[in-house]
Amino acid sequence: MKFALILALLLPTLSFSQQTAWFADAKLGIFIHWGMYAADGTSESWAFHNKTVPYAQYMSQMNRFTAENYNPAAWAQLIKESGAKYCVITTKHHDGLSLYNTQLKTPQAPKQKNWNPKYPLSTTYQTPAKRDLITPLFAELEKAGLKKGAYYSLLDWTSNDYPGFYKDSSRYQIKDEPQRWASFLAFMHGQIAEINTQLQPDLFWFDGDWEHSETEWQAAKIDSIIHHTNPNAILNGRLKSYGDYDTPEQNMPVLHPDRNTWELCLTTNDNWGYRPQDHHFKSHFELLSIFTECLGMGGNLLLDIGPKADGSIPSEQIAILKEFGRWTQKHSAAIYGTIAGLPYGHYHGNSTLSKDSTVLNLFVPSPQGVNPDKLNLMIPIYIKGLKSLPKSITLLGSTTQIESHEVGKISWSSVPGTLFLEIPISAMDPMISVVQIQFKEPIQLYRGKGGFH
DSSP states (O other): OOHHHHHHHHSSOOOOOTTTHHHHHHOEEEEEOOSGGGTTTOOTTHHHHTTSSOHHHHHGGGGGOOOTTOOHHHHHHHHHHTTOSEEEEEEEOTTOOBSSOOOOOOOOOTTOOSSOTTSOSBHHHHSTTOSOSHHHHHHHHHHTTOEEEEEEESOOTTOTTSSBOSTTOBSOOTTTOHHHHHHHHHHHHHHHHHHHHHTOOSEEEEEOGGGSOHHHHTHHHHHHHHHHHOTTOEEBSOBTTBOSBBOOBSSOOSSOOSSSSBEEEEESSSOSSOOTTOOOOOOHHHHHHHHHHHHHTTOEEEEEEOOOTTSOOOHHHHHHHHHHHHHHHHTGGGTTTOEEOOOTTSBSSOEEEOTTSOEEEEEEEOOSSSOGGGOOOEEEEEEOSBOSOEEEEEETTSOOBOOEEEESOOTTOSSOOEEEEEEEGGGSOSSEEEEEEEESSOOOBOOSOSTTO
């Protein structure tokens, strides 16, 4: 079987554009939701939109958004230590507060006195932070060799020129006041142009597109604004038909997303932004299991953290990122630059392949809640339909060699047997181990129904 046919068998297609090549290889990114909502720990923007918190009370959080302990260099180093290759941060959420130095003023509703409308609605002018919070982080990310992603909400529930405000009401209908909508578009497109020129992100992560059509957003114009001066920037798939990769949210897809390139965005607890009462953090094992699931389907994980209003990162999230760093450093050969692993039916677990298909990496969950030093036990795994003979089988991060034997091979049939392996628990990683199988040539798989053929 030729190499091209092998790859066609393993993935729908491997045609990644030059722009998305780095993203497809990155595998792990860190999402940062940071804004005024961290002051009181309300839900980001949705708190007033859904009427759980009065709008004036929500906006008063700007007065307590200090960023006094914000250390962008420390943030960048923690992100790099986690094994992430890119970072996406909220430059502006649905509440309209910009964390970068926008020069565009937000129209304030006549009866609202929540900020000084003589100045832009940004952390520079409307919060005690009194500065652009994105530019210094992007500078530190560049120093650390990490790609920079700018989250931007297309909608803006605070702007008096935007139709939507509360979930059950609107300021106006576009068909009735087209000039008002045109004014909002000029503002929104202008902010995207500012971000593009001031911050020069490698990635735009749009949100909020559900409230209007592609024509109403003028998505083609947005794409043109970005790529005219930043041709290599990639866009997530939340600009209607535009976008370079899919972004399923929270729930792991069962089937491969429509676009070849994709990421799962996932919270570390139950919320995107900082919520002091939310201690329901996912375990390290759960998060790494989801990460290997993404890897096995050829996707990325965009893992979210929510810093406090003072710029400090919750200790639980620091611990999660450090554990990711330990695990990714140990198993880097099975993560970065790999492609989706074995098709369904060959191995009951997640796996990745090297791009030349000569190396197969099997992710094996380790027993939890036991002391491996006291267990002289083995974890059995098996692979079906493997026509290629292994050159070597090792446990990454260990000197342990893995023994294997084939079961069910019939001499007069071309159908391969089942390859059984046993992994000593005492040598396994505390979370998830990686069995790496190397072949002399690109892996060949049997995809038939058994019997004589």
